[in-house]
Amino acid sequence: MTVMKITWKSMFPSCFKGDDDYHSPKPNNKVVASPPKTTKPEGSLNRISVTDLSFPSTTLSEDLSISLAGSNLHVFTLAELKIITQGFSSSNFLGEGGFGPVHKGFIDDKLRPGLKAQTVAVKLLDLDGSQGHREWLTEVVFLGQLRHPHLVKLIGYCCEEEHRLLVYEYLPRGSLENQLFRRYSASLPWSARMKIAVGAAKGLAFLHEAQKPVIYRDFKASNILLDSDYGAKLSDFGLAKDGPEGDDTHVSTRVMGTQGYAAPEYVMTGHLTAMSDVYSFGVVLMELLTGRRSVEKGRPQREQNLVEWSRPYLNDSRKLSRIMDPRLEGQYSEIGAKKAAALAYLCLSHRPRSRPTMTTVVKTLEPLQDFDDIPIGPFVYTVPSDNGEGNKDAKESDTPKEKKRENGGHNHHHHHRSHHRSNGHRHHPLKSPKTPNSMSQSDKNQNGRSVSTSPDTSIASESQGSKV
Structure with a gap:
C-alpha cells in the first residue's frame, strides 16, 4: 500500500494536498501545458504508457505531463465539478457501472479561458470498485494522448485528495x-x-x-x-x-x-x-x-x-x-x-x-x-372493397x-x-x-x-x- 501511495504522489503531486513534499498548485484555470516544439504527433512511438509509470520518478511524472501536453486536458477542482453537475444531483444522474456513477453537467463559457460552453458527462471513480485507480490512470493516459472522431473526447479530470473524476463530452443517445x-x-x-x-x-x-x-x-x-x-x-x-x-x-x-x-x-x-x-x-x-x-x-x-x-x-x-x-x-x-x-x-x-x-x-x-x-x-x-371482389377469401400478402x-x-x-x-x-x-x-x-x-x-x-x- 505504501508503494501505491508513492506511485500516485510521484505521478500526480497535485492530488495530495497538504503533503510536505508536494505542494498543490492553485487549481483555478489549470490546463495541461501547451506542447513543446519537439512533441510528436498523436499515436507516435513516444506516447507514454501506464507500464512506464510502474516505478515512477520525478522524471516520469514530468514525462506524463509532456505526453498529455497538446491534448489541452483541463484539471478541474472538485468544487468546480459540483457546480457543473449541480452538486451531483439525482436529476443529472445518467447511470452507473463498475467504474462508478456518471452525471450530466454543463460547463459555462466563463469557467475558464479556452474552454467553450458545453454539456458534459462527469464520471466518478468508485473507490470500492476493482482496480479503480489503475483504470482511472489508464483512461487519462490513453484518452489524454489519443484523439479521433470515433473515440470519446476526454475534456479533463479531477484528482483531489481521494477523489478521482473524469470529464467527457456528452453524447445524447447514450450507449x-x-x-x-x-x-x-x-x-x-x-x-x-x-x-x-x-x-x-x-x-x-x-x-x-x-x-x-x-x-x-x-x-x-x-x-x-x-x-x-x-x-x-x-x-x-x-x-x-x-x-x-x-x-x-x-x-x-x-x-x-x-x-x-x-x-x-x-x-x-x-x-x-x-x-x-x-x-x-x-x-x-x-x-x-x-x-x-x-x-x-x-x-x-x-x-x-x-x-x-x-x-x-x-x-x-x-x-x-x-x-x-x-x-x-x-x-x-x-x-x-x-x-x-x-x-x-x-x-x-x-x-x-x-x-x-x-x-x-x-x-x-x-x-x-x-x-x-x-x-x-x-x-x-x-380490406377488399365491395366491387365484386368482396366474396373472395382474404389472403395475407407476402412479407416485405x-x-x-x-x-x-x-x-x-x-x-x-x-x-x-x-x-x-x-x-x-x-x-x-x-x-x-x-x-x-x-x-x-x-x-x-x-x-x-x-x-x-x-x-x-x-x-x-x-x-x-
Missing part, C-alpha cells in the same frame, strides 16, 4: 446497448445499425494502426456511445493495453473483459492480440444483426450464447432471415445483411490469423451503407422481404427518435460490487415469450506471461 436492447421503444433502424458498425470499426482500426498500437480489450455494446446522428465513439479505456512490440506476437496479461465478447484464445491462454478485438467486434456485429445480447441466460440452452447459436446461419443465405432481428420488421437490406453476416463469420473465426484486420473490416462495411434494396415500409393489409413494392427501388429509411432518457456511459458491468443488476429484468421478444436478459459477466483471472 449502443441502451439503444439496441431497451424495451418499449422503436427499433434501431437498419441504416443506423450499419453507421454504428462502421464508426466503431474505424475507432478500433485507428487504435490498431497507430505507430504504437493499442489493444482495446473491452469492445462491447455498452462501451460504444452514440451522438445525436448515431455516430459511434469508443469509451472506457480502463482495460486498454499497449500492443506487442518488436518481434513479440502478443502481450501476455491478466484475462479481463466481458463474457460473451472475449476471444476464446485470450480467455484460455491470456495471450492478447489485436485479433482479440476483431473477435469482439464480430460479436457486436451479430448483436446488431440479431437484436440479441451476446449472452442471455433466460433463453433455451442452445440459444444462450449468441455466437454458438448464430454461426451455423451466417454462411447460409437461405437461413439468415431466421436470425435477423424481428423488430426490424423486414426493413433491412438483404444484400447488406448477407455481406455483414459473412464478415461476422470471419471475425468470429476460432483461428485468430483467419480473422480480418480492422482496416479490412472498415473497407468491407462502408459500402453496406449504400444498398437501396430496403423496403419502403411494412406491408399493410387492405418476400415481395418488394414495385416502386421500392428507392432507399427510404424511417429514423425513430428516442423519447427515453439515456443511461449515459456504462462502464464495466459487474466489476464493482456496488454495480446494480440493471439487466436482470425480463424482456418480451416478438412472440410474446418472456426472456430474461442477464447482465454481462466480467472475466478476471490470472495468466502468467512474458509481459504484464
Whole structure:
C-alpha cells in the first residue's frame, strides 16, 4: 500500500494536498501545458504508457505531463465539478457501472479561458470498485494522448485528495446497448445499425494502426456511445493495453473483459492480440444483426450464447432471415445483411490469423451503407372493397422481404427518435460490487415469450506471461 501511495504522489503531486513534499498548485484555470516544439504527433512511438509509470520518478511524472501536453486536458477542482453537475444531483444522474456513477453537467463559457460552453458527462471513480485507480490512470493516459472522431473526447479530470473524476463530452443517445436492447421503444433502424458498425470499426482500426498500437480489450455494446446522428465513439479505456512490440506476437496479461465478447484464445491462454478485438467486434456485429445480447441466460440452452447459436446461419443465405432481428420488421437490406453476416463469420473465426484486420473490416462495411434494396415500409393489409371482389377469401400478402413494392427501388429509411432518457456511459458491468443488476429484468421478444436478459459477466483471472 505504501508503494501505491508513492506511485500516485510521484505521478500526480497535485492530488495530495497538504503533503510536505508536494505542494498543490492553485487549481483555478489549470490546463495541461501547451506542447513543446519537439512533441510528436498523436499515436507516435513516444506516447507514454501506464507500464512506464510502474516505478515512477520525478522524471516520469514530468514525462506524463509532456505526453498529455497538446491534448489541452483541463484539471478541474472538485468544487468546480459540483457546480457543473449541480452538486451531483439525482436529476443529472445518467447511470452507473463498475467504474462508478456518471452525471450530466454543463460547463459555462466563463469557467475558464479556452474552454467553450458545453454539456458534459462527469464520471466518478468508485473507490470500492476493482482496480479503480489503475483504470482511472489508464483512461487519462490513453484518452489524454489519443484523439479521433470515433473515440470519446476526454475534456479533463479531477484528482483531489481521494477523489478521482473524469470529464467527457456528452453524447445524447447514450450507449449502443441502451439503444439496441431497451424495451418499449422503436427499433434501431437498419441504416443506423450499419453507421454504428462502421464508426466503431474505424475507432478500433485507428487504435490498431497507430505507430504504437493499442489493444482495446473491452469492445462491447455498452462501451460504444452514440451522438445525436448515431455516430459511434469508443469509451472506457480502463482495460486498454499497449500492443506487442518488436518481434513479440502478443502481450501476455491478466484475462479481463466481458463474457460473451472475449476471444476464446485470450480467455484460455491470456495471450492478447489485436485479433482479440476483431473477435469482439464480430460479436457486436451479430448483436446488431440479431437484436440479441451476446449472452442471455433466460433463453433455451442452445440459444444462450449468441455466437454458438448464430454461426451455423451466417454462411447460409437461405437461413439468415431466421436470425435477423424481428423488430426490424423486414426493413433491412438483404444484400447488406448477407455481406455483414459473412464478415461476422470471419471475425468470429476460432483461428485468430483467419480473422480480418480492422482496416479490412472498415473497407468491407462502408459500402453496406449504400444498398437501396430496403423496403419502403411494412406491408399493410387492405380490406377488399365491395366491387365484386368482396366474396373472395382474404389472403395475407407476402412479407416485405418476400415481395418488394414495385416502386421500392428507392432507399427510404424511417429514423425513430428516442423519447427515453439515456443511461449515459456504462462502464464495466459487474466489476464493482456496488454495480446494480440493471439487466436482470425480463424482456418480451416478438412472440410474446418472456426472456430474461442477464447482465454481462466480467472475466478476471490470472495468466502468467512474458509481459504484464
